[in-house]
Amino acid sequence: MARTADGTRERKNERERATAFPVELDRLVHERIRLGILSALAATDQLSFNDLKRLLATTDGNLSVHARKLEEAGYIACTKSFEDRTPRTEYQLTSLGRHALSSYLDQMEQIIEMARR
Amino acid sequence: MSIDRPAVRRHAIEKPPPEIGAAEHLRYIRDMMERSGSFTAVPGYGAIAMGTTALAAALIAAQQSSESMWLAVWLGEAAVAFVIGIAALTRKSRRVGVSLHSGPARKYFLSLVPPFLAGALLTSALWQSNEVDLLPALWLLLYGAGTITGGAHSVKIIPIMGVLFMVIGTVALFAPAVWADALLAASFGGLHIVCGWIIARNHGG
Numbered sequence: 054m055a056r057t058a059d060g061t062r063e064r065k066n067e068r069e070r071a072t073a074f075p076v077e078l079d080r081l082v083h084e085r086i087r088l089g090i091l092s093a094l095a096a097t098d099q100l101s102f103n104d105l106k107r108l109l110a111t112t113d114g115n116l117s118v119h120a121r122k123l124e125e126a127g128y129i130a131c132t133k134s135f136e137d138r139t140p141r142t143e144y145q146l147t148s149l150g151r152h153a154l155s156s157y158l159d160q161m162e163q164i165i166e167m168a169r170r
Numbered sequence: 171m172s173i174d175r176p177a178v179r180r181h182a183i184e185k186p187p188p189e190i191g192a193a194e195h196l197r198y199i200r201d202m203m204e205r206s207g208s209f210t211a212v213p214g215y216g217a218i219a220m221g222t223t224a225l226a227a228a229l230i231a232a233q234q235s236s237e238s239m240w241l242a243v244w245l246g247e248a249a250v251a252f253v254i255g256i257a258a259l260t261r262k263s264r265r266v267g268v269s270l271h272s273g274p275a276r277k278y279f280l281s282l283v284p285p286f287l288a289g290a291l292l293t294s295a296l297w298q299s300n301e302v303d304l305l306p307a308l309w310l311l312l313y314g315a316g317t318i319t320g321g322a323h324s325v326k327i328i329p330i331m332g333v334l335f336m337v338i339g340t341v342a343l344f345a346p347a348v349w350a351d352a353l354l355a356a357s358f359g360g361l362h363i364v365c366g367w368i369i370a371r372n373h374g375g
Contacts, residue, residue: 092199096207108206161192168189
């Protein structure tokens with residue numbers, strides 16, 4: 054029940070954040086944790102689940118929820134393996150994800166440019 | 171009974187203008203990229219040049235009859251390699267648009283410098299206590315250690331090169347002193363040239 058309430062609140066917050074901008078934004082990219090995942094992966098070949106968790110200073114649950122959303126959208130690819138019987142999850146940015154981040158960056162620059170005029 | 175309460179005045183919470191939000195998002199993206207990224211501006215051609223001067227230094231050092239002259243040749247080579255390294259690094263970082271003040275670059279240098287500094291201090295100490303035979307192993311082991319730690323924040327070939335330096339350093343520790351110049355030529359010369367070529371080929375020069 055609490056999870057449903059949290060989920061609804063989160064979706065409402067995302068909507069509010071996205072509509073605060075004068076251009077139509079990709080809501081999947083605009084959320085802070087997801088934007089952090091895409092940005093971090095854009096600068097390196099791949100990152101493990103633990104690397105991302107440390108970088109974003111978030112919880113296992115929060116990271117896995119957002120990473121799954123990006124994976125479902127095809128923005129990131131996930132590889133699961135075992136290292137000394139310990140499961141290891143690695144994430145990579147796909148070309149679709151790189152394109153989405155690039156478009157988002159263009160939109161942010163466009164907003165700043167609009168304010169300067 | 172009525173209670174007098176101070177009047178509560180509700181202030182409207184003003185949203186920041188979109189451009190402030192956009193600038194903050196761009197800062198966040200840059201910060202994430204810097205913190206997760208690796209330092210990719212290591213100069214391949216610079217390493218090849220450093221390797222070439224090390225081969226020349228090994229040839230010259232092998233012909234020296236005194237320990238002081240031998241040491242002078244290798245210290246001279248270290249100074250030349252340092253200048254080449256800094257110049258090549260600056261040039262490549264400008265060309266590929268990577269700041270030497272970025273997070274990955276800072277981590278690279280902070281990991282690289284302490285072992286090098288320790289090497290310089292121990293060189294002086296070993297020279298003063300007449301333990302010159304130990305210098306090649308010391309240089310190779312500490313250079314290797316620095317390259318492994320610095321390489322953890324850089325492209326994959328750098329820590330691999332560091333491991334190879336440490337392997338040759340271990341050999342130098344137990345090998346006869348007459349092998350010193352050959353081992354220094356193979357490592358500071360050969361390894362720099364081979365790894366430099368790999369970096370130049372795969373990481374933009």
